[in-house]
Amino acid sequence: MSEVDMAVIKPEMMKSYIWLRTADGSIQQVEQEVAMFCPMICHEVIQKGMGSSKNYAISLPQRVNPAMLSLILDYCRFHQVPGCSNKERKSFDERFIRMDTKRLCELTSAADSLQLKPLVDLTSRALARIIEGKNPEEIREIFHLPDDLTEEEKLEPLKNTTDDPRIRLLNRLYAKKRKELKEREKLKNAEVKEEHVDDRSVDDLLSFINGGNEDSKGIKTSKSKKKNRRRKDQQKSMSANETTKNHNKEPNGLNSACSSAEVGQKIQPIIGSTSTLQDVEDDIIANKNEFDDADIDDEIDPALKERIDREVEDFARRLNSDWPERMQEILSLGQERKPVHFFT
C-alpha cells in the first residue's frame, strides 16, 4: 500500500478502527494500521470504502474463521511496526508458527485468501520443514492422509523406489552386469574363436569316445545343435548366459569335487542362500537349467565333466583376480545392504 494513500486517510481517521465480518457472521473491529497490513483488507478500504462502520463491515473470505483471523491479526500487529530489526522479526516468526499442522494448513489458506504473502511464505516453509526428511508413513500419520495406493502402484518406477533395498540391489547388479558385459565383450571378441575351437576339439573327443557312427552322429548333431544354440545364445544374450555361467561356474572352480550332474542343482542352494539374489537370478537360472539339462541328457558324464573342467579352468584363469572379492560380495549381500565396491 503506498504511503500516499496512508497520508490521505490518516488525517481524517485518527486511531480508527476497521470493521471486519467473518463468514460465520461475527463482527469485530480492528485497529486500522493492523488491518491494513493485509492487502485484501487494504484494497477493500481504499477501493470500495468499506469497513468504516458496523453496517459496512468488510466481509472476509470464507477461509478466514475467527480463530485464524486473530492469529493473522497478531502477526500483522507485530510486523506492521516499522522499527523492528530482522532478528526480532525472525524470532517472532519462529515462535509464531509453533502450532499443530492442522492449524498451519488453515492459517496458510486464510493468509492466502487475504493475500498476505509473507505469512503464506512463512507457513509453507514450516509445512515443508515438517514434511522434509520423514518417510511416507510418518507423513501420513501427521497429516492424516489415507493410505490408498495399491502395493504395485507404490513400486512403480518413481525415484523413491530406489529406497527399497531390493530394487537398489537390482539396479546395482544390473549396473555391474552391464560393466562386466563391456569387459567381457572386449575379451570375447578376441576369444570367441578360441572357444569354438575348444568346442570342436571336445566334440571330436566325445565322438571318438562315444564311438560308432550313429551314436557319434546322433551325438554330433545334438552337440552341434547345442553348439549352434549356444553360439546363438551367446550372440543374442551374451550377458545373461555368459555372466550366469560365470556365476555358476565359479562355485565349480572352487568346489572341484562337484560332479557334473550336480552342477545345476548345487548352484541353486548356493545362490539360494542369498535370498535377495534370487529375484534377479531366477530368470537367468531358468535359462541355464534349460541349457544344462540338455547337456546332462545328451552327454556321458566323463566327457561332460572334462569339457566343463576345461571351461572352468578357462574362466577361472580369466577371473582369477576378481573371484575372491566377488564371492565375498555375493555372500555378504545376503547379510547387509551396504553398497559394495563392485568395480576395482
Added chain:
Amino acid sequence: MSIVNQSEPPRLPSKTKAELDRISNLPRHLVEQILLHLPIRDLVRTSVLSRTWRYKWATTPYLVFDKQCLNVSSQDQTLIKNKLVNIIDHVLLLHKGPIHKFKLSHRDLLGITDIDRWILYISRSSIKEFILEIWKGQQYMPPSCLFNCQNLIHLELFNCLLKPPLTFKGFKNLRSLDLQHITIIQDVFENLISSCPLLERLTLMNFTGVTHLNIDARNLQFFDVGGNFDDVSFQNTPHLALVSIGLYVNINNDENNAQDSSSKLLRFFVNLPQIQRLEVQNYFLKYLAIGNVPSRLPNPCVDLNYLSICVDFDDLGENTAALCLLRSCPNLQELEMLTRLEKRTTVERSTNFWEDDHWSSQFAHLRLVKVSGISGVKSEMDFIKFLLSNSPLLERLTVKPASPSQDGKWELMKELLRFRRASIYAEVIYLDP
C-alpha cells in the same frame, strides 16, 4: 473445509479422515508453494503418500538436483553417474508443466552428453533460471538450444565452454549472469554482454579467452570480476553502482610505463558516475596506478560510500593511486584497506608518503575503517596515523595483523595508542589474527 461456529457443539469423536486431512485439499498453488521448499528427494517421495498426492509434485516449477538428491556413499564414479542420470531422466519424464528453475550441481557429475538432452528438454519449457555447475573434469560445452531460451532471467554456469551459435542474438530477458571458470572468446563475450539489454548483474570469475573487458550494458548495476585481464573499460554503464574487480596476476610495470602515460585510473572512472561501492582487489590497484595518476579525479564520486582497496603500502605508485581514490570520494563512510604482502626489495622509505602537506584531506563522513593484514612496518603505520588524524567523525578503526606470530605485536599496539585522533568518538580495536 468446515466452518467453525462460535457456539460449536462438542466435537464428535469420529471425525472422518477426510475432514482431518487439511493439507491435501489446499488450493493447488498453495500446495505448490509448500512443495517448492522441499529438496527433490522428499518432493518426489510425496507421490507415495496417497492417491491425491500421486502427481502433486509433478507440476513443481523448480527442479534442483544437487548433493541432496543422491546420498550414496559409494566411491564408484560410474555407479553414481548412472544413478544420477537415472534419477534426472525419470524426474524429467514424469514432470509436467513449465519448468522455471533448473539447477544441476552435483559433485560427481561430469560434463556428460546426457546434460545435452536435459537442456534440450528444459529449453522447451520456458525456463527462467538455469544453473549448471560441473564440479570437475573438463569443461562442458552447452548445446546451442541453451541459447534459444529467451525466457531466461538468470543464468549461472561453472566450468563451461561457451560457444553460442552464429545466429545468437542475445538473451532478451536476462537480468543476471554468473560465469565462473569458463572459456569464451573475446568477441563472443562482448556480443553476449551488449546484446542482453536488461542485464543488471554480471559476475565473471576465472575466465579464459577474454583479455579486454569492454563492458557495454546500459542497465548494469552490479559487476563482479576476478581473473587475468589486460584492460577494463566501461562503455555505456550509467547505472553501475557496485563494482568489485580483482586482478589475480601481477602486471609488469616497466612494460606498461613505456607505452603510454594516459592514466588508467582516469579511464576507469570516466563512465562510472553512479558508483556506490567499489572493491579494488588483488593487483588491480597496481593496474590503476599505471600512467599519470592525478591528485584527484575530475568528477568526484559523490555516491561512493564504501571503498575497499588491496594495497601494497611500500609501492609509491599504489599509494598515489589510493590517495587519489580517497580524495575523490567526499562522502565515503566505510573504508577497508587490505595489505598485500610483497617481497620487500626496496629499503624502507624514510619519507612518509602520507604526511606531506600537499595532501590536506579531510574525510568528512568516514565512520568505519578496517585495516587488515598489516605487520607493523612504517609505511602501514604512517597510513593509519594519517587516517586517524583526518577523520573527524570516525567511530571505529579496526586493525587486524597478518600473521599470528607474536613479535612486533606490542610495538604495533604501542604505536597505535600514540596516534592522535581527530575524532573524539573513535574506537581503535585491535583484532587477534
